[in-house]
Amino acid sequence: MCGAMALAKRLLLYGRVAVMDHRPPDDAPPQADLLDDPMGKTSRIGSMNGVIYAIGNGELEAGQPLSSRLFASDATPKSVWASCMTGAVEFQPPDDGDPSDWILAIANDRSRAAFALAFARFAPRVKSYLLKLGCKNELAEELAQETLLTVWRKASYFDPARASASTWIFTIARNLRIDALRRERHPDDLINEPALLPEPETPPDETLSGSEREERLRRALKTLPEQQAEVVRLSFFHDKAHAEISADLGLPLGTVKSRLRLAMVRLRAQLEDLL
Amino acid sequence: MNPRHHPSEVVLAGYASGALADGPSLAVSAHLDRCAACRDGVRLFEQVGGALLADAPQAAMEPDAMAKALARIERPALPVRGSTPAPRHAGAVLSSALARRQVGARRWVGPGIWVAPVQSKSPGDWRTYLLRVPRGVAVPHHGHNGPEFTVVLRGQFVDDGARYGPGDFSETGAGFEHHPAVDGDEACICLISGSGGVKAAGLLRLIQPLIGV
Numbered sequence: 126m127c128g129a130m131a132l133a134k135r136l137l138l139y140g141r142v143a144v145m146d147h148r149p150p151d152d153a154p155p156q157a158d159l160l161d162d163p164m165g166k167t168s169r170i171g172s173m174n175g176v177i178y179a180i181g182n183g184e185l186e187a188g189q190p191l192s193s194r195l196f197a198s199d200a201t202p203k204s205v206w207a208s209c210m211t212g213a214v215e216f217q218p219p220d221d222g223d224p225s226d227w228i229l230a231i232a233n234d235r236s237r238a239a240f241a242l243a244f245a246r247f248a249p250r251v252k253s254y255l256l257k258l259g260c261k262n263e264l265a266e267e268l269a270q271e272t273l274l275t276v277w278r279k280a281s282y283f284d285p286a287r288a289s290a291s292t293w294i295f296t297i298a299r300n301l302r303i304d305a306l307r308r309e310r311h312p313d314d315l316i317n318e319p320a321l322l323p324e325p326e327t328p329p330d331e332t333l334s335g336s337e338r339e340e341r342l343r344r345a346l347k348t349l350p351e352q353q354a355e356v357v358r359l360s361f362f363h364d365k366a367h368a369e370i371s372a373d374l375g376l377p378l379g380t381v382k383s384r385l386r387l388a389m390v391r392l393r394a395q396l397e398d399l400l
Numbered sequence: 401m402n403p404r405h406h407p408s409e410v411v412l413a414g415y416a417s418g419a420l421a422d423g424p425s426l427a428v429s430a431h432l433d434r435c436a437a438c439r440d441g442v443r444l445f446e447q448v449g450g451a452l453l454a455d456a457p458q459a460a461m462e463p464d465a466m467a468k469a470l471a472r473i474e475r476p477a478l479p480v481r482g483s484t485p486a487p488r489h490a491g492a493v494l495s496s497a498l499a500r501r502q503v504g505a506r507r508w509v510g511p512g513i514w515v516a517p518v519q520s521k522s523p524g525d526w527r528t529y530l531l532r533v534p535r536g537v538a539v540p541h542h543g544h545n546g547p548e549f550t551v552v553l554r555g556q557f558v559d560d561g562a563r564y565g566p567g568d569f570s571e572t573g574a575g576f577e578h579h580p581a582v583d584g585d586e587a588c589i590c591l592i593s594g595s596g597g598v599k600a601a602g603l604l605r606l607i608q609p610l611i612g613v
Contacts, residue, residue: 237470244469249458256459266462270469277473288443292450299418299449307422307521343451360413360445361452386409393444 224290225283225336232280244273247291251298257362258302268305272298289339338396345395353388356381403435403567411549411571412438416445423520423528423593427549427569429497430591434567498553498591503530512587513537520593528593533557535588538581546596548572555588557581 224246230239248269255265275297283293333341346354359370371378407415407428414420415428432439462468502519509515512534520528525546533539535555549571556565559580564570572578574596582588 237473240473241466241470244466247453248465248469249461250453250456252461253456253459254453257456265459266465269461270465270472273469274472278477289447289450289454291454292447295449295453296446298453299416303418303422339447339451339454342447343455346448346451357413357448358452360410360419361417361449382408382410385413389409389413389441389444392448396444 223336225285225334228276228280228283228290228293229285231277232283240273240277243276243290247276247294248273251294254295254298254362255302260302264305268298268301271301275301285335287335289335292335292339341396342392345392348395349388349391353384353391356384357388360385402437403431403565403569405562405564405568405570406435406438407431407549407569408571409441412441413445416442417449421526421593421595423518423526424547424549426497426501426518426520426528427551427591427593430551430553431567431569433496506532518591525597526593526595527597528591530589531592532587532589533582535582535585538579541577541579543577543599544572544574544594544596545599546574546594548576548592548594548598550590550592553589553591555582555586556584557588557590558583 222242224243227236227239227243227246230236231243251272252265252269255268256262260268272294276294279297283290288296346357349357355374356370359373371381374381411420411424411428415425420428428438432442498518504517504519506514506516512532514530514532516530518528518530520526530553539557549569550564551570552564552566552568554566556563556568557580558564559570559578563583564580577599
């Protein structure tokens with residue numbers, strides 16, 4: 126897990142929060158040391174439960190971004206702060222790399238930094254997906270939070286051979302949305318955990334990882350004829366039965382069905398071709 | 401034996417995207433339990449969902465979203481209460497999804513025929529239930545006012561010349577009329593989820609109020 130180790134020492138910036146995994150020695154007392162306004166600015170940097178974080182600072186926001194520079198594992202809030210202030214460190218959006226590695230780093234190392242990366246990448250996209258499906262802003266925000274919280278808690282179930290990170294996260298968001306809609310209609314019912322357990326009986330593809338398959342699928346999606354692509358998009362981004370989609374498009378249901386079937390045959394063929 | 405009658409791509413896509421109502425999703429789950437090909441189909445559609453998510457535009461999160469998330473991951477998860485497992489109805493082979501649902505009391509509606517409602521959270525007028533019909537008995541001729549999804553859990557029936565065995569899936573739409581009959585040497589138990597009700601003809605009209613379909 127060298128990817129995970131590298132991540133663990135990164136300092137990440139998201140909005141007004143910077144996050145860095147910091148492993149105190151095992152015998153160290155729990156830290157909660159905050160440096161308030163260490164440079165006379167409205168900012169804080171500190172560590173809590175092994176996470177070094179910095180919140181709110183004009184200069185950080187103004188674009189002297191922290192970068193993927195690695196910090197020594199014995200970095201402290203003070204030393205991190207010092208390197209930020211001397212300009213030894215640059216901020217930049219840390220949105221790079223394969224998200225599967227982040228989820229593995231969460232599973233294996235409980236890496237807060239990897240979680241922050243996953244949150245920055247996916248929470249805004251999950252939210253926009255939910256907004257498109259008609260969720261109100263507040264619910265979409267809450268479900269995006271829940272989705273990433275589930276990623277943190279269930280990271281050990283993630284199998285990169287079976288699914289890409291975005292497919293896995295998509296299914297989590299989908300299940301949470303289904304549960305939320307049911308709760309809305311039936312507030313008294315108990316809600317089951319979303320079904321996150323892998324289905325063991327289907328052997329994963331052995332030659333391609335989930336991320337590689339996804340990359341091919343994304344390319345294949347772009348080559349679909351627009352008529353088919355539209356039906357595929359509407360299937361995912363509208364909370365509508367296909368009868369309604371057919372009414373919206375002014376097409377007979379049979380045409381919607383056959384376009385979707387053609388799209389699926391084509392996607393499958395392109396994925397299999399490449400094996 | 402692998403099922404021979406499968407959900408359409410439209411239904412699989414609806415299942416994978418979460419757009420399919422709860423009752424029909426239960427029926428699809430029961431089919432997926434037995435059908436590797438359709439599990440692959442659902443996986444493909446889930447991958448499509450993942451690819452669309454990866455390319456989705458970014459909505460603005462609240463300014464404190466990340467701070468909130470980082471605080472939340474430090475708190476232990478609350479234990480989740482599971483729902484009571486469904487009672488197993490005499491011999492019914494319940495699907496794994498169905499096994500997590502409450503199944504109501506059986507209502508006997510004829511010799512050897514019972515209907516049991518399945519707990520479902522579908523909107524609108526979806527009705528989801530188990531139907532048991534003994535061997536040699538035909539369901540009276542009837543039509544449909546809306547979509548209906550049926551999956552065989554046990555036994556088999558014949559409809560319009562096609563045979564449906566365990567795991568087989570059938571979709572009918574509004575205006576569809578048929579006269580399925582149980583075949584083979586055991587009773588047939590199906591999970592059915594339908595919307596809009598059925599247009600009963602003949603005998604079925606007499607028992608329709610009793611079985612609530």
